[in-house]
Amino acid sequence: MKVMLIEDDEVLCNTLARVLKKYHRVDAFTDSALALEHLRTNEYDVVLTDVKMPGYTGMDILKRVLESSPGTHVILFTGYGTVDEAVKAIKMGAYDYILKPVNTSYLILKLEKIEEMKLTCRTDRRSGNDFQFIFKSMKMQKIVDLALNVAVTDSTVLLTGETGVGKNMLARLIHDNSRRKMRPFVSFNCANIQESLFEGELFGYKKGAFTGADRDKRGIVELANHGTLLVDEITEMPLNMQAKFLKFIEEKSFFKLGDNHSTGVDVRIIATTNSDIDELVRNKKFREDLYYRINVFRIHIPPLRERKEDILPLASHFVEKFRYINPEVSGISEEAIHKLMSYDYPGNVRELSNIIERAMILSRGKKWILPIHIILPVNDKTPESLRLDDIVRSHIISVLDYTGGDKAKAAKILGIDRSTLYRKLKEYGLIKS
Ligand SMILES: Nc1ncnc2c1ncn2[C@@H]1O[C@H](COP(=O)(O)OP(=O)(O)OP(=O)(O)O)[C@@H](O)[C@H]1O
Ligand SMILES: [Mg+2]
Structure with missing residues (x-):
C-alpha cells in the first residue's frame, strides 16, 4: 500500500519508516506543513500521523484527508494526554488511533487488516x-x-x-x-x-x-x-x-x-x-x-441474545482483533464458549467485544481462553430479577477494579466518554456528587 507517515520526532519517524518500508511504499515527513502540501497532489491508502505537532496538528491532517480523499484511512498516534482528541478524531472519521509508544508489530498488523479490507471491498462488495x-x-x-x-x-x-x-x-x-x-x-x-x-x-x-x-x-x-x-x-x-x-x-x-x-x-x-x-x-x-x-x-437490528448463532463468529473475530494482546492464544475453550453462550449481553456486540478484550489480557501467555478469563457482570441472580441498572453498575465496578481505579482507562474499555462515566458514577452513588 501507499502510506504517508507524519511524525515530528525525527528518531521515531525514521525508525517507523524503516520498519514499514519492508511491507509498504512509505513517504515519511517530520514537517506537517510539508505533508499537507504533498497531500494536494498525492493520494495514499493510509495516512499515519502524530496528533500533537508544531504547526499543523493531526486533526488538521485528518480534516484535509476527509475532504480530499475520503477513501484514505487515517490512523493517529497519540499519547495518553491526547486520547480525548483521538476519540474525537474517530468520531469525525479517522480509522483508528494507536497509543504511544508505538508497538511496531501492532501497527503492521493494523495495516495488514486495512490491506485485507481494501482487497475484500474491491473484489467482494x-x-x-x-x-x-x-x-x-x-x-x-x-x-x-x-x-x-x-x-x-x-x-x-x-x-x-x-x-x-x-x-x-x-x-x-x-x-x-x-x-x-x-x-x-x-x-x-x-x-x-x-x-x-x-x-x-x-x-x-x-x-x-x-x-x-x-x-x-x-x-x-x-x-x-x-x-x-x-x-x-x-x-x-x-x-x-x-x-x-x-x-x-x-x-x-x-x-x-x-x-x-x-x-x-x-x-x-x-x-x-x-x-x-x-x-x-x-x-x-x-x-x-x-x-x-x-x-x-x-x-x-435485533439484540445479540436473540441471534445467539452470531456470538461465536463474533467472539472469534474479536480474538483475532485483539490477538496482539496475547499472540500465543489458540482459541476459546469449550467451557468458556459455554459461558459466553449462556450470557444475555445487555450491551450487545460492544459488550462481547469488551469481554473478549479483557479475556485476552487475563489469558496473556496462555494458549486457551478459559472460563476464569471471561468476566461477566453479576451472575448470582436469575435473569428475571436483574435490572439493567444493576448490571451496568456492577459492570462499571468490575471494570474499575480491573483498571485499578483508572477512570480514563475504564471509560475507554466501557466505550463511553469520561464525562458519561462520571455521570454514571454519581448516579449509582459510587462517588460523591
Ligand atoms: N456485525 C458486527 N461485526 C463486527 N463487529 C461488530 C458487529 N456489530 C457490532 N460490532 C462492533 O460492536 C461495537 C458496537 O457497534 P456499533 O457502534 O455499530 O453499535 P451501535 O448500535 O451503533 O451502538 P450505540 O447505540 O451505542 O451507538 C463496535 O465496536 C463494532 O465494531
Ligand atoms: Mg452508534
Missing part, C-alpha cells in the same frame, strides 16, 4: 463482509440483504436497535455499497453536542456570526456533500433543530449562521436511534413530520 461485518444468523442475513438492497437507492434509512447492536457498522456497510462509496461518510452524534453549538456544528457559520466566530466554518452537512451523513441518536436532536433539519431534508439546502444565502448540498441521510422513537412521537418529544421524513426505510 456484496458479501456483507466489508469492514468485517460479522454474522451467521438468518436474522442478520436478512438484515444485511435489506441493507444491501437499500444501499443502491438514495433513500433515507432509519436504523433502530439497542445500544451496541451494530447500527453504526450497518450504516457504514450501506455507505460502502452505495454509489457514494468513494465520497465522504460523515457522522454527527446528536447526543454529544451542546444545544447552543448544535446549529453551528451542523450547518456551519460565517465569520462574525456570533462572538468567537473569528472565521468561516463549514458544518458537518457540508463536509458530507456528495456522500452519506449519519445522524446518530437523532431523537436527541433539540426540538427547534428538528424543524430546521426537516427543512434541510426537504429543500436539500440550508442557511449557515450569519449567512443570508442558502447553501445547497447533495447528501444521503442515515439516522440511528436506540430509543423508542414511535413512543417519543406519541409524547410529542419528537416531531411527527420529521419522523415521517426519516422513517422511509427502517431496519431494526
Whole structure:
C-alpha cells in the first residue's frame, strides 16, 4: 500500500519508516506543513500521523484527508494526554488511533487488516463482509440483504436497535455499497453536542456570526456533500433543530449562521436511534413530520441474545482483533464458549467485544481462553430479577477494579466518554456528587 507517515520526532519517524518500508511504499515527513502540501497532489491508502505537532496538528491532517480523499484511512498516534482528541478524531472519521509508544508489530498488523479490507471491498462488495461485518444468523442475513438492497437507492434509512447492536457498522456497510462509496461518510452524534453549538456544528457559520466566530466554518452537512451523513441518536436532536433539519431534508439546502444565502448540498441521510422513537412521537418529544421524513426505510437490528448463532463468529473475530494482546492464544475453550453462550449481553456486540478484550489480557501467555478469563457482570441472580441498572453498575465496578481505579482507562474499555462515566458514577452513588 501507499502510506504517508507524519511524525515530528525525527528518531521515531525514521525508525517507523524503516520498519514499514519492508511491507509498504512509505513517504515519511517530520514537517506537517510539508505533508499537507504533498497531500494536494498525492493520494495514499493510509495516512499515519502524530496528533500533537508544531504547526499543523493531526486533526488538521485528518480534516484535509476527509475532504480530499475520503477513501484514505487515517490512523493517529497519540499519547495518553491526547486520547480525548483521538476519540474525537474517530468520531469525525479517522480509522483508528494507536497509543504511544508505538508497538511496531501492532501497527503492521493494523495495516495488514486495512490491506485485507481494501482487497475484500474491491473484489467482494456484496458479501456483507466489508469492514468485517460479522454474522451467521438468518436474522442478520436478512438484515444485511435489506441493507444491501437499500444501499443502491438514495433513500433515507432509519436504523433502530439497542445500544451496541451494530447500527453504526450497518450504516457504514450501506455507505460502502452505495454509489457514494468513494465520497465522504460523515457522522454527527446528536447526543454529544451542546444545544447552543448544535446549529453551528451542523450547518456551519460565517465569520462574525456570533462572538468567537473569528472565521468561516463549514458544518458537518457540508463536509458530507456528495456522500452519506449519519445522524446518530437523532431523537436527541433539540426540538427547534428538528424543524430546521426537516427543512434541510426537504429543500436539500440550508442557511449557515450569519449567512443570508442558502447553501445547497447533495447528501444521503442515515439516522440511528436506540430509543423508542414511535413512543417519543406519541409524547410529542419528537416531531411527527420529521419522523415521517426519516422513517422511509427502517431496519431494526435485533439484540445479540436473540441471534445467539452470531456470538461465536463474533467472539472469534474479536480474538483475532485483539490477538496482539496475547499472540500465543489458540482459541476459546469449550467451557468458556459455554459461558459466553449462556450470557444475555445487555450491551450487545460492544459488550462481547469488551469481554473478549479483557479475556485476552487475563489469558496473556496462555494458549486457551478459559472460563476464569471471561468476566461477566453479576451472575448470582436469575435473569428475571436483574435490572439493567444493576448490571451496568456492577459492570462499571468490575471494570474499575480491573483498571485499578483508572477512570480514563475504564471509560475507554466501557466505550463511553469520561464525562458519561462520571455521570454514571454519581448516579449509582459510587462517588460523591
Ligand atoms: N456485525 C458486527 N461485526 C463486527 N463487529 C461488530 C458487529 N456489530 C457490532 N460490532 C462492533 O460492536 C461495537 C458496537 O457497534 P456499533 O457502534 O455499530 O453499535 P451501535 O448500535 O451503533 O451502538 P450505540 O447505540 O451505542 O451507538 C463496535 O465496536 C463494532 O465494531
Ligand atoms: Mg452508534
